[in-house]
Amino acid sequence: MKHAYNVYEDRCPTRLVLDRLADKWALLILDRLEDGPVRFNHLRRDIKGISQKVLSQTLKKLERDGLISRTVFPTVPVTVEYALTPLGLTLTETVSALAHWAERNMDAVLAAQASYDAASGAR
Amino acid sequence: MKHAYNVYEDRCPTRLVLDRLADKWALLILDRLEDGPVRFNHLRRDIKGISQKVLSQTLKKLERDGLISRTVFPTVPVTVEYALTPLGLTLTETVSALAHWAERNMDAVLAAQASYDAASGAR
DNA sequence: CGGGATCCGAGCAGATACTG
DNA sequence: CAGTATCTGCTCGGATCCCG
Numbered sequence: 001m002k003h004a005y006n007v008y009e010d011r012c013p014t015r016l017v018l019d020r021l022a023d024k025w026a027l028l029i030l031d032r033l034e035d036g037p038v039r040f041n042h043l044r045r046d047i048k049g050i051s052q053k054v055l056s057q058t059l060k061k062l063e064r065d066g067l068i069s070r071t072v073f074p075t076v077p078v079t080v081e082y083a084l085t086p087l088g089l090t091l092t093e094t095v096s097a098l099a100h101w102a103e104r105n106m107d108a109v110l111a112a113q114a115s116y117d118a119a120s121g122a123r
Numbered sequence: 124m125k126h127a128y129n130v131y132e133d134r135c136p137t138r139l140v141l142d143r144l145a146d147k148w149a150l151l152i153l154d155r156l157e158d159g160p161v162r163f164n165h166l167r168r169d170i171k172g173i174s175q176k177v178l179s180q181t182l183k184k185l186e187r188d189g190l191i192s193r194t195v196f197p198t199v200p201v202t203v204e205y206a207l208t209p210l211g212l213t214l215t216e217t218v219s220a221l222a223h224w225a226e227r228n229m230d231a232v233l234a235a236q237a238s239y240d241a242a243s244g245a246r
Numbered sequence: 247c248g249g250g251a252t253c254c255g256a257g258c259a260g261a262t263a264c265t266g
Numbered sequence: 267c268a269g270t271a272t273c274t275g276c277t278c279g280g281a282t283c284c285c286g
Contacts, residue, residue: 028141066232066235072268
């Protein structure tokens, strides 16, 4: 057993955390915040395809988990900045590794998919 | 820009890969296979809470992506072993890092959630 | 043992409209 | 600008039954 306890157990708290991390949007947001604080609509524009509702929900979850901070500036109209917390920062190293793996091995994965599809299509 | 190209773009292939990885069950399965080949019902028993259908679907996706291999032994009844491919093996290092991050920082996350909930509950 | 097929209900996501 | 509210689908996952 390479884990401190059984990660595969049903109500294991690690699963709860892992569960939260296993979210495409959350990963992209964390990755995007790595370079510094970003405002709401800026995130919305940068992360193509996310809806305002889902972005809002995901940000709230990440804030609840203590991974990002939300700062409101009392300008008119109001400005809100999202930034990584120190905890969130420690996570982005790992998330980055995942993103870079995807980049490096994308071709291999696509090739595997193509050959898999060809094999089952032949049937 | 720390990526070779814009990961946040809509139809970026990296997103497709990242999307696949952002799956709680897939991560758990990859992690579980790290120690060696495992049979179907063994996985089913080990990864508590997964249904046979979802396990089957997830395994198929991972196989399609070239991350795991499926070997059928013509015994009676038939035996099927799932194992990491070399490509999948390179990924588990990163997945492991994620799992260990979750383990190490679980307490901090739970604490953050508690204080967040207390703050919004007070309103 | 290792699945596929089917049915079904809950929840999540998209679109739209409105607000401080 | 930065969201909330509501409604509506529509996919995902659980349960069950069956097969090689």
